[in-house]
Amino acid sequence: MSGFSQAQLDALFAAILVNDVVDAAVQLPPAIRLDYPTGHLADGFALSRQLWETGFDRGALIAMATKLGREGTIDATEQLWFKHVRAKFKHLRFAFVLYGVEHRCPPTFKAVTTSMGHLQDAFRNGRPGAVTRQAVLLRLLLARMPLAVLGREIIRMKPSDSADFRRFTLGQIGELRAMLAADRVTGHQFHVARKIVSRQVSFHDDMRTIHPSPEHLALSRYLSAINGLMGQYHDGLVLRKVSGELDYARETFAFPPDIRARLLALVGGYPS
Numbered sequence: 226m227s228g229f230s231q232a233q234l235d236a237l238f239a240a241i242l243v244n245d246v247v248d249a250a251v252q253l254p255p256a257i258r259l260d261y262p263t264g265h266l267a268d269g270f271a272l273s274r275q276l277w278e279t280g281f282d283r284g285a286l287i288a289m290a291t292k293l294g295r296e297g298t299i300d301a302t303e304q305l306w307f308k309h310v311r312a313k314f315k316h317l318r319f320a321f322v323l324y325g326v327e328h329r330c331p332p333t334f335k336a337v338t339t340s341m342g343h344l345q346d347a348f349r350n351g352r353p354g355a356v357t358r359q360a361v362l363l364r365l366l367l368a369r370m371p372l373a374v375l376g377r378e379i380i381r382m383k384p385s386d387s388a389d390f391r392r393f394t395l396g397q398i399g400e401l402r403a404m405l406a407a408d409r410v411t412g413h414q415f416h417v418a419r420k421i422v423s424r425q426v427s428f429h430d431d432m433r434t435i436h437p438s439p440e441h442l443a444l445s446r447y448l449s450a451i452n453g454l455m456g457q458y459h460d461g462l463v464l465r466k467v468s469g470e471l472d473y474a475r476e477t478f479a480f481p482p483d484i485r486a487r488l489l490a491l492v493g494g495y496p497s
Contacts, residue, residue: 229272233434237276240430240445241312244423245453251446257494258440259394261432263386266324269431270384273320280313287367293344294360297353304348311345314338317379319427326385328393331378337366350467397421398495405488410480412462412473418488419455426452451487458484 289307293299299307318338321330330338340363347355365371385393404410404418426448433441458481465471480488 229275229435233272234276234279237272237316237430237434238309238313240433241316241427242309244426244430244445244449245456247450247453248446249450251443251450253447253490253494254440254443257444259391259495261387261390263384265432265436266387266390267384268435269428270320270324270382272431272435273317273324273427274379277313277317280310282310283367283372286310287364290344290360290363290367293348294357294364297356299348307341307345311338311341314341316427316430319424320431321382323393323424323428324382324385324390326383326389328385331375331382333366333371333375334378337363337371337375340366346463350464352467394425395495397424398492401488402492402497405480405485405492408479409477411475411477412459412466412471415455415462415480416459419452419459422448422452422455422488422491447487447491451484451491454481454484454487 285306289299289303292303314334315338318330318334321334322328340359344356344359344363347359398421401418401421404414410418426445429441429445429448432438433445462471462473466473479485
């Protein structure tokens with residue numbers, strides 16, 4: 226499938242905007258599907274790419290980074306615009322990992338997306354020095370040459386097939402199982418777990434848009450609840466790390482009970 230409608234793009238973005246909203250009433254479907262036609266996976270990447278293309282305005286993004294670097298602030302309308310642009314970058318980053326045969330985001334696209342995240346975090350947490358540094362870095366990454374490389378990365382993405390996607394997904398769920406079995410995790414491991422959940426939210430958002438079904442909707446909303454709880458908890462970890470209260474890479478802690486219970490239910494729905 227190619228050339229998705231504006232209604233489909235709007236539906237996907239509406240789903241993305243609530244992919245960290247906690248809905249306690251949503252239940253897991255009785256079984257979680259793993260076998261998808263290769264064409265469905267290609268559709269997922271194509272949809273994610275088209276959504277990104279509709280949200281990427283290089284000139285506007287450079288202007289916003291320049292303003293942040295110079296003035297250290299942007300107004301509420303600009304903050305919302307940046308949040309939405311970053312969300313579309315993140316969604317395509319997840320798509321590279323989900324649908325590409327290498328299951329990784331290529332370096333230039335990853336660098337731009339990461340820089341946008343660091344800039345947003347620095348601004349949100351009131352760190353003017355970091356805002357200035359990240360604004361400069363983002364502008365450099367948006368120069369013509371890096372963007373030409375980024376464009377080639379998108380075009381050269383080799384899609385996964387059904388069997389490979391199944392192996393990858395089971396591997397991701399296996400990582401979650403191992404962390405839950407260990408009981409205690411570091412801040413870095415917790416972040417890895419959240420990224421796995423975030424990518425699965427992204428996948429089911431894509432599928433519910435292109436191939437609507439009650440299963441995709443239920444999984445999207447159930448995973449969104451976990452994603453939201455983990456995001457709130459991780460924000461606290463980051464603040465403790467910045468203040469020096471937490472050794473993010475070494476200090477361990479138990480999963481909060483609600484998050485742990487939801488993750489256990491999730492991994493229980495997949496074959497071991």
